[in-house]
Amino acid sequence: MEKKYGELAIESAELEPWENPTPERDYLIEITFPEFSCLCPRSGYPDYATIKIRYIPDKYIIELRSLKLWLNKFRNRYISHEQATNEIYTALYETLKPRFLEVIGDFNPRGNVHTVITVRSDERYF
Numbered sequence: 001m002e003k004k005y006g007e008l009a010i011e012s013a014e015l016e017p018w019e020n021p022t023p024e025r026d027y028l029i030e031i032t033f034p035e036f037s038c039l040c041p042r043s044g045y046p047d048y049a050t051i052k053i054r055y056i057p058d059k060y061i062i063e064l065r066s067l068k069l070w071l072n073k074f075r076n077r078y079i080s081h082e083q084a085t086n087e088i089y090t091a092l093y094e095t096l097k098p099r100f101l102e103v104i105g106d107f108n109p110r111g112n113v114h115t116v117i118t119v120r121s122d123e124r125y126f
Contacts, residue, residue, distance in 0.1 A: 013069035015095045017060035026099065029061065030054050033071050036105070041078040045110065049081070051088060052104040060096045081107050085117035093121065 003011070033051040040047055051071060070091075074084055085105035093101050102120040 010069050010072045010075075013066060013073055015070050015091060016063040016066035017095050018063050020057045020059055020061050023057070023059055026056050028054060028056055031062075031064070031067065033068070036071060036074065036084075038074040038084050039076065039078045040110075041080055044078065047081065047107055047110065049084075049105050049107040051085075052102075052106065053088075053092065054100075054102040054104075055092070055096065055098040056100040058097055058099050060098075062092065062096060081105055081115045081117050086119055089119040 031053040033053070036049045036051045038047050038049075039045070053067075071088070077084075079087070085103055088105070089101065089103040092098075092103065098121070100121055102118065104119075105115075105117040107115045107117075
């Protein structure tokens with residue numbers, strides 16, 4: 001079966017940094033991705049989450065369409081909640097080099113267990 005245009009776009013997606021239009025100012029960008037999905041590496045069952053991204057940009061901001069498509073690449077991957085959240089954090093940090101970055105993976109309950117993973121760039125405890 002031939003892949004649809006959306007599947008092809010997701011498959012080839014890369015994070016795209018854009019120049020920050022106001023690099024002289026600290027300001028907070030908050031992005032919520034409520035339809036994140038991946039597969040449990042143990043059972044193969046789907047896991048669903050809301051991914052929350054908060055960052056203070058330096059030289060770059062993230063182009064939102066590239067982020068959306070890139071996050072959708074996880075939907076067929078067998079990956080733990082912890083690994084997924086940390087991988088998202090690392091990719092964004094390496095791409096943007098922001099002044100501050102926080103990524104929260106708020107995973108829907110499954111088997112009566114609700115998991116929230118928080119990764120952030122500062123050294124303070126949560």
